[in-house]
Amino acid sequence: MDITLRVNGAACTGSPEARKTLADFLRDDLNLTGTHLGCEHGVCGACTVIVDGRAVRSCLMLAVQAAGSEVTTVEGLAPDGGLGTLQQAMWDSHSFQCGFCTPGFVMQAVAFLGDHPDADEQQIREALSGNICRCTGYQSIIDGVLLAAERNREH
Amino acid sequence: MKLPLVEYEAPKTVPEAVELLAEYQDEASVLAGGQSLIPLLALRLAHPAVLIDINGIAELSGVSAADGWVAIGAMTREYVAEESETIADAVPLLAAALPLIGHEAIRSRGTIGGSLAHADPAAELPAVARALDAEFVVCGPSGARVVPAAEWFEGYLTTSRRPDELLTEVRFPAAGRGTGISFQEVTRRHGDFAIVGLAASLTLSAGAISDARLAFAGLSDVPVRAGDAEDLLVGERPSAELFDEAARRATDDIDPPADLHGSAEYRRKVAAALVRRGLRAAADNAGERQ
Numbered sequence: 001m002d003i004t005l006r007v008n009g010a011a012c013t014g015s016p017e018a019r020k021t022l023a024d025f026l027r028d029d030l031n032l033t034g035t036h037l038g039c040e041h042g043v044c045g046a047c048t049v050i051v052d053g054r055a056v057r058s059c060l061m062l063a064v065q066a067a068g069s070e071v072t073t074v075e076g077l078a079p080d081g082g083l084g085t086l087q088q089a090m091w092d093s094h095s096f097q098c099g100f101c102t103p104g105f106v107m108q109a110v111a112f113l114g115d116h117p118d119a120d121e122q123q124i125r126e127a128l129s130g131n132i133c134r135c136t137g138y139q140s141i142i143d144g145v146l147l148a149a150e151r152n153r154e155h
Numbered sequence: 156m157k158l159p160l161v162e163y164e165a166p167k168t169v170p171e172a173v174e175l176l177a178e179y180q181d182e183a184s185v186l187a188g189g190q191s192l193i194p195l196l197a198l199r200l201a202h203p204a205v206l207i208d209i210n211g212i213a214e215l216s217g218v219s220a221a222d223g224w225v226a227i228g229a230m231t232r233e234y235v236a237e238e239s240e241t242i243a244d245a246v247p248l249l250a251a252a253l254p255l256i257g258h259e260a261i262r263s264r265g266t267i268g269g270s271l272a273h274a275d276p277a278a279e280l281p282a283v284a285r286a287l288d289a290e291f292v293v294c295g296p297s298g299a300r301v302v303p304a305a306e307w308f309e310g311y312l313t314t315s316r317r318p319d320e321l322l323t324e325v326r327f328p329a330a331g332r333g334t335g336i337s338f339q340e341v342t343r344r345h346g347d348f349a350i351v352g353l354a355a356s357l358t359l360s361a362g363a364i365s366d367a368r369l370a371f372a373g374l375s376d377v378p379v380r381a382g383d384a385e386d387l388l389v390g391e392r393p394s395a396e397l398f399d400e401a402a403r404r405a406t407d408d409i410d411p412p413a414d415l416h417g418s419a420e421y422r423r424k425v426a427a428a429l430v431r432r433g434l435r436a437a438a439d440n441a442g443e444r445q
Contacts (some may be wrong), residue, residue, distance in 0.1 A: 016205065018162065019161050019196075042193065042194050042261070055260045056260050057264075062208075108260060126345075131258075
């Protein structure tokens with residue numbers, strides 16, 4: 001099926017099979033391999049991207065369902081070579097270990113902080129509860145998101 | 156895993172969707188939010204010949220209140236319902252259950268009708284619908300019919316929707332003054348399906364209970380009402396002793412499933428504890444809503 005959508009601000013077209021998930025379309029057809037696939041059935045959160053302003057699991061959405069939508073992936077967060085506020089805050093907080101779950105956490109946190117700039121630690125924990133880190137570095141991930149929220153408020 | 160080969164249809168209206176369902180019957184799966192169906196496809200637990208995607212049917216989304224009922228379109232996303240002031244005001248039990256469904260990203264896509272048509276007995280919304288005697292509107296080739304919640308849930312992941320029918324709307328009765336609610340659940344991890352869940356609603360009139368509703372999730376292959384306990388409560392004044400007795404009656408003759416997450420005996424104890432907690436919280440809440 002022919003589809004047109006916007007990904008990271010640019011218009012994209014493609015002809016995915018109906019059964020192709022948005023995650024596979026981003027990775028295989030658009031070469032945006034920053035979106036990671038862990039479980040491929042909606043449990044781990046690694047494939048989280050932002051569709052029309054909401055965090056969604058790109059493995060639980062068909063690519064054809066994204067026709068006409070605005071999709072943001074981890075590649076779309078910062079200008080070439082740079083880091084966004086959240087990414088920098090997570091870097092500074094040592095929020096990454098192996099890095100596999102990172103794109104999902106980052107996209108979920110970006111979407112959440114966008115809607116809840118004054119979120120406290122408990123709310124951030126709740127918002128990130130659907131993302132799994134197998135290195136179990138949760139504390140430093142929370143620290144990074146809290147630091148980003150603080151920096152966002154200062155600007 | 157990747158999804159199996161499947162045909163795809165995206166009707167724009169309810170009649171178009173019904174026509175496709177009539178054509179494909181059991182070979183079709185209706186795709187709403189996809190948060191349960193797509194994992195079933197990925198795991199090869201479902202293998203329909205065709206997906207009928209109803210995301211493009213605009214008339215299926217929305218929340219409206221009229222004549223003491225709140226009507227929710229089947230494609231209304233869970234996060235939209237979660238943010239709805241109409242639901243918060245008029246169906247507080249549903250509002251209490253919504254944030255407990257999965258995780259934020261799941262509620263971005265998941266829909267009210269999808270969860271209720273999927274009918275997982277451990278999910279939150281079936282218990283709420285059963286507790287409140289919600290009504291299900293389905294459309295088929297010969298028109299619409301309304302199914303009461305007591306007749307909707309037929310078994311594990313099975314409803315009384317016929318293969319050529321589409322769930323279009325779910326109606327919940329609006330809570331009146333003096334109605335207090337509580338949704339309780341015990342899960343292994345935050346956001347998981349409930350090991351046991353309880354939807355509780357109590358209405359107080361002049362200090363006595365005039366209406367009591369208790370529905371469990373996770374205790375059977377369908378959400379179940381605790382009718383004996385409800386009968387005990389009506390006419391009485393809230394007290395710890397009354398709620399203890401209600402917990403006994405609600406769990407005396409249940410036969411909960413046993414699995415890795417808990418034995419039948421454990422589930423029975425959890426269920427009794429949830430009844431006590433849920434009734435206490437609902438009674439307090441009713442006091443606040445006088």
